[in-house]
Amino acid sequence: MRGKGKATSFDIAYRAGVSQPTVSRALRGSPTVNEQTRQRILQIAHELNYKVDKNASNLRNQQSGTLALLFFEDPTQDDSLINPFFLSMLGSLTRACAVQGYDLLISFQQLSSNWHVEYEDSKKADGLILLGYGDYLEYVSRLELLVEQGTHFVRWGVVLPGQPGVTIGCDNFQGGRDMTRHLLEQGRGNIAFIGHASEHYPEFLERYKGYSESLRNAGVPVQPGLQIDAFTTERAGYDAVNALIERGISFDALFCASDLIAIGAMRALVDRGVRVPQDVAVAGFDDIPIASFTNPSLTTVQQDTKAAATFLVESLLALIQDEPVQSHTIPAKLMIRQSTRST
Amino acid sequence: MRGKGKATSFDIAYRAGVSQPTVSRALRGSPTVNEQTRQRILQIAHELNYKVDKNASNLRNQQSGTLALLFFEDPTQDDSLINPFFLSMLGSLTRACAVQGYDLLISFQQLSSNWHVEYEDSKKADGLILLGYGDYLEYVSRLELLVEQGTHFVRWGVVLPGQPGVTIGCDNFQGGRDMTRHLLEQGRGNIAFIGHASEHYPEFLERYKGYSESLRNAGVPVQPGLQIDAFTTERAGYDAVNALIERGISFDALFCASDLIAIGAMRALVDRGVRVPQDVAVAGFDDIPIASFTNPSLTTVQQDTKAAATFLVESLLALIQDEPVQSHTIPAKLMIRQSTRST
DNA sequence: CTGAAAGCGCTTACAG
DNA sequence: CTGAAAGCGCTTACAG
Numbered sequence: 099m100r101g102k103g104k105a106t107s108f109d110i111a112y113r114a115g116v117s118q119p120t121v122s123r124a125l126r127g128s129p130t131v132n133e134q135t136r137q138r139i140l141q142i143a144h145e146l147n148y149k150v151d152k153n154a155s156n157l158r159n160q161q162s163g164t165l166a167l168l169f170f171e172d173p174t175q176d177d178s179l180i181n182p183f184f185l186s187m188l189g190s191l192t193r194a195c196a197v198q199g200y201d202l203l204i205s206f207q208q209l210s211s212n213w214h215v216e217y218e219d220s221k222k223a224d225g226l227i228l229l230g231y232g233d234y235l236e237y238v239s240r241l242e243l244l245v246e247q248g249t250h251f252v253r254w255g256v257v258l259p260g261q262p263g264v265t266i267g268c269d270n271f272q273g274g275r276d277m278t279r280h281l282l283e284q285g286r287g288n289i290a291f292i293g294h295a296s297e298h299y300p301e302f303l304e305r306y307k308g309y310s311e312s313l314r315n316a317g318v319p320v321q322p323g324l325q326i327d328a329f330t331t332e333r334a335g336y337d338a339v340n341a342l343i344e345r346g347i348s349f350d351a352l353f354c355a356s357d358l359i360a361i362g363a364m365r366a367l368v369d370r371g372v373r374v375p376q377d378v379a380v381a382g383f384d385d386i387p388i389a390s391f392t393n394p395s396l397t398t399v400q401q402d403t404k405a406a407a408t409f410l411v412e413s414l415l416a417l418i419q420d421e422p423v424q425s426h427t428i429p430a431k432l433m434i435r436q437s438t439r440s441t
Numbered sequence: 442m443r444g445k446g447k448a449t450s451f452d453i454a455y456r457a458g459v460s461q462p463t464v465s466r467a468l469r470g471s472p473t474v475n476e477q478t479r480q481r482i483l484q485i486a487h488e489l490n491y492k493v494d495k496n497a498s499n500l501r502n503q504q505s506g507t508l509a510l511l512f513f514e515d516p517t518q519d520d521s522l523i524n525p526f527f528l529s530m531l532g533s534l535t536r537a538c539a540v541q542g543y544d545l546l547i548s549f550q551q552l553s554s555n556w557h558v559e560y561e562d563s564k565k566a567d568g569l570i571l572l573g574y575g576d577y578l579e580y581v582s583r584l585e586l587l588v589e590q591g592t593h594f595v596r597w598g599v600v601l602p603g604q605p606g607v608t609i610g611c612d613n614f615q616g617g618r619d620m621t622r623h624l625l626e627q628g629r630g631n632i633a634f635i636g637h638a639s640e641h642y643p644e645f646l647e648r649y650k651g652y653s654e655s656l657r658n659a660g661v662p663v664q665p666g667l668q669i670d671a672f673t674t675e676r677a678g679y680d681a682v683n684a685l686i687e688r689g690i691s692f693d694a695l696f697c698a699s700d701l702i703a704i705g706a707m708r709a710l711v712d713r714g715v716r717v718p719q720d721v722a723v724a725g726f727d728d729i730p731i732a733s734f735t736n737p738s739l740t741t742v743q744q745d746t747k748a749a750a751t752f753l754v755e756s757l758l759a760l761i762q763d764e765p766v767q768s769h770t771i772p773a774k775l776m777i778r779q780s781t782r783s784t
Numbered sequence: 785c786t787g788a789a790a791g792c793g794c795t796t797a798c799a800g
Numbered sequence: 801c802t803g804a805a806a807g808c809g810c811t812t813a814c815a816g
Contacts, residue, residue, distance in 0.1 A: 104564075106793060117803045122795060132801055151564050153500040154793035157808050162496065164546070164565075182731075185528040192549045201565065203507070204547045206535045221447075221494050221809095222507075222544065332734040361734050368736050388525075391675040391704050393711050393736055449809060460787045465811060475785060497809035500792050564793095 105146035113146075114139050125150065156221070165195055165414060166203040166223035170230035170237070181330055181358055182386040183401065187229060187254065190407035198411055200224075225250035225414045231330060233298045238262070250417045252410050256300035257425040264417065265425040266409045270301050270383075273399035273430030274308025277353055277381050280397070280432060282316050284440045286351035286379050289313070290324040292338045292363055293355020302355040305383060309353055323347055328359050335362025343370065350378055351438070357382035357389050357398055364392065364437070379438040385431075394436035402428055448489035456489075457482050468493065499564070508538055508757060509546040509566035513573035513580070524673055524701055525729040526744065530572060530597065533750035541754055543567075568593035568757045574673060576641045581605070593760045595753050599643035600768040607760065608768040609752045613644050613726075616742035616773030617651025620696055620724050623740070623775060625659050627783045629694035629722050632656070633667040635681045635706055636698020645698040648726060652696055666690055671702050678705025686713065693721055694781070700725035700732050700741055707735065707780070722781040728774075737779035745771055 107125070111118040116135060124131045124139040131139075142148075156162045169184065188204070195202045203223055226244075228251060241262040244251050252264045281289050293299075295306035310320045326342050328334035335354060339362070342349065352367075354360035360382030364374050374380050374394055382389060385400035405428050416423045450468070454461040459478060467474045467482040474482075485491075499505050512527065531547070538545040546566055569587075571594060584605040587594050595607045624632050636642075638649035653663045669685050671677040678697055682705070685692070695710075697703035703725030707717050717723050717737055725732060728743035748771050759766045 108793080118793090119795075119804085120802060122793095123802085126795080130801060135801085149564075151500070151793050153496050153505065153564050154808090155795070157494070157496040157500050157810085158793080158795045160808070182525055182528065185525065185531075188528075188531075188547075189549060192547060196549070201546055201548065203544055204531075204535060205544065206532060206539070221492075221496050332731070336734070361731065365734050365736055365738075388675070388704065388731055391679070391708050393708055395708075451809080461809090462788085462811075463786060465809095466786085469811080473785060478785085494809050497792090498811070500794085501809080501811045503792070 104151075105143075105148045106151070107148075109146060110139060110142050110148055113142050160221075162221055162224050163199070164201045164203050164223045165225050165227060165411070166205060167191060167227045167229060169204065169206050170228070170232055171206070181231070181356065181384070182388065183357070183384040183403075184229060186386070186403040187407060190403040191227065191229075191410065194404075194407040194411040198415060200411070200415075224418050225252075227251070227410055227414060228253035228255075231299075234300050235298050250414060252414045252417065252423075254406065254410060256304055257427050258300065261425070264413055264423050266406060266413060267301070267425075267427055268401040268406065269427045269430045270304035271308040271311075273383060273401075273432075274305035274353070275312045276308070276430070276432045277383070277397075277399055278309040278312035279316075280434065281351045281353060281379060281381060281438060282312065282318070284351075284379060284438055286438075287318065288324070288349040289318075289351040289353055290326065290342060290347065290349040291353050291355070292326055292328050292335060292342075292359050294327045294329070295325050305353075305355050324349060328355065330356040330358050332358050332362035332365070335359035336366045337362075339363045339366035352378060352380045354380065354382045357384045357386045357396060360396055360398070360437075361388070361392055364396075375437050375439045381438050385433050389433070390435060392437070394439075397435045397438040398433050400431040400433050402431070447494075448486075448491045449494070450491075452489060453482060453485050453491055456485050503564075505564055505567050506542070507544045507546050507566045508568050508570060508754065509548060510534060510570045510572060512547065512549050513571070513575055524574070524699065524727070525731065526700070526727040526746075527572060529729065529746040530750060533746040534570065534572075534753065537747075537750040537754040541758060543754070543758075568595075568761050570594070570753055570757060571596035571598075574642075577643050578641050593757060595757045595760065595766075597749065597753060599647055600770050601643065604768070607756055607766050609749060609756060610644070610768075610770055611744040611749065612770045612773045613647035614651040614654075616726060616744075616775075617648035617696070618655045619651070619773070619775045620726070620740075620742055621652040621655035622659075623777065624694045624696060624722060624724060624781060625655065625661070627694075627722060627781055629781075630661060631667070631692040632661075632694040632696055633669065633685060633690065633692040634696050634698070635669055635671050635678060635685075635702050637670050637672070638668050648696075648698050667692060671698065673699040673701050675701050675705035675708070678702035679709045680705075682706045682709035683713075695721060695723045697723065697725045700727045700729045700739060703739055703741070703780075704731070704735055707739075718780050718782045724781050728776050732776070733778060735780070737782075740778045740781040741776050743774040743776050745774070 107118050107121040111121045121139055124136040192202050245262045255265050256267050257265045291309050293302040295303050313320050326338045328338040352363050354363050360380050364380050382396050382398040385398045389396040389398050413423045450461050450464040454464045464482055467479040535545050588605045598608050599610050600608045634652050636645040638646050656663050669681045671681040695706050697706050703723050707723050725739050725741040728741045732739040732741050756766045
């Protein structure tokens with residue numbers, strides 16, 4: 099049935115005894131095609147295992163039916179260190195795209211590369227989804243450039259006033275606040291915060307601000323010495339806890355800015371014979387799949403990746419259709435497990 | 442500088458005072474273009490922020506410059522349960538594609554869908570990379586169909602004789618054998634195997650066969666009661682250990698067919714007050730990033746995802762160029778950590 | 785070294 | 801309801 103090349107709409111037209119444009123119309127569900135004719139065409143298309151050539155239709159339509167996910171990371175990061183949270187996002191995004199009939203092109207970018215000019219221009223994608231970690235202050239200027247260029251994009255991050263483009267994010271502040279309140283309720287008075295708390299990492303900063311607010315509300319002083327920088331890796335969490343202990347800071351709870359940090363932190367505690375949660379409660383952020391299977395299971399803040407992906411994709415498609423789109427914050431949800439049980 | 446639409450090669454030709462084909466040649470590095478002319482064209486292209494329209498060039502070239510990663514899974518799987526091992530593979534694949542100048546289109550497929558006919562036909566991808574888990578016997582017939590159709594594809598899995606298509610896989614047998622020998626050397630005599638051991642899941646089966654061989658070599662009888670089915674999730678590992686204990690089977694080591702299973706298994710042991718590794722040694726397979734941060738750190742078998750991705754992509758590109766390609770097995774590497782320390 | 789021409793496979797006004 | 805025509809932006813023989 100199939101010759102050397104794949105069947106084209108001309109092949110179908112020939113067999114159906116109609117013109118090629120009629121085939122195109124029938125296949126695209128145009129209401130102007132006679133129902134019998136359409137049925138015949140669909141039948142033949144099926145027999146020939148015909149698929150519309152996307153390159154041709156996209157060229158003609160000046161679009162691609164594809165969204166590009168640009169996952170960017172610091173150059174220092176290793177492939178295998180990708181935060182499982184982003185994997186969940188990736189899975190959810192792929193599904194959200196499929197629901198809308200779009201393909202997802204994925205590209206891992208170093209922050210150093212010029213990802214911000216590559217994609218839409220080459221017409222491979224109708225819009226960009228930006229996801230990842232790295233120094234916000236370094237890439238915010240690129241966001242401005244994207245806006246200037248008229249590139250369609252959405253990003254996952256913290257919604258800030260005056261920010262270029264559309265951002266979808268979880269309510270990091272609320273998550274940080276709720277978690278800290280929970281720790282206080284469990285009778286913990288010396289809560290350390292492990293993670294960066296600067297404008298370079300706005301998500302972590304928001305979590306820290308939520309933490310600070312809850313402390314203040316409870317009349318507990320916010321001690322700068324209880325905060326220690328860490329990137330979102332197990333290694334960083336491990337090292338941070340050791341550094342904290344070596345500084346001679348005493349604490350009875352660790353609020354870690356991510357689950358990976360928390361897992362590394364728990365490990366450091368255990369290695370020093372500190373019991374979790376009896377001696378020190380540990381909490382994370384993200385609710386990665388492994389969080390309920392650590393030992394003890396990890397109390398954390400859930401970011402709803404399914405909702406996030408749906409918002410990201412729908413917002414991007416709206417942008418592509420020149421509809422007005424607002425940044426949006428998704429509520430965070432406390433997941434209380436064993437690692438913060440009362441003493 | 443830029444009007445309503447993006448710049449095309451005609452815009453550049455106009456400004457450079459040459460014909461459009463010359464622009465195309467200059468941009469593609471044809472040696473027949475005058476060097477001065479080329480420089481002028483490159484300069485103008487840069488000024489106009491020109492990018493070749495991939496839809497047009499792909500249509501003309503009858504190719505896409507894109508590889509599609511079809512990640513398939515059982516319908517029961519949840520987005521968030523994707524094995525971190527596949528994330529590592531994904532990261533490595535993306536990089537391997539980038540090295541070759543290809544984009545990677547990613548698609549999550551249910552085993553039930555007809556992923557095997559969608560991609561190459563619609564010219565969105567020049568070839569397919571198949572990755573995932575699920576019942577091998579269910580999809581092997583689809584592989585045959587792919588071969589029949591002349592679809593270019595490679596898959597990650599177990600290399601078996603007479604198998605359709607090209608397969609790249611890790612040496613699961615060797616990994617299983619080495620790990621079991623290690624456990625025996627640590628003085629463990631009652632090693633349970635947690636994971637499916639049937640032809641439906643060839644990777645697990647190979648690991649089980651390696652396990653069996655090491656036992657036999659050591660004169661230890663292979664007891665069917667010491668094997669218990671489990672999919673590759675923490676939950677399955679957790680449940681399997683409980684089932685094993687409730688069956689009244691005694692064991693002093695668990696060789697888990699994946700790290701996720703091992704993590705769930707360790708959790709189940711701890712919940713019952715069994716000490717790891719003092720009472721029971723636990724080993725996994727995959728060496729996912731978290732393996733070195735579990736408590737105790739997890740002894741496991743490393744699959745080299747960077748090598749795997751390189752083989753997969755290079756093999757696929759060779760297939761696309763109609764070069765002969767062989768299936769290939771990559772050595773597995775023992776990673777000994779705390780969870781299997783001698784008692 | 786360069787240009788005029790053809791064509792990749794589709795979609796959509798336009799005409800009937 | 802359907803067809804003839806144009807054109808999306810490129811690449812590559814072919815001719816000079």
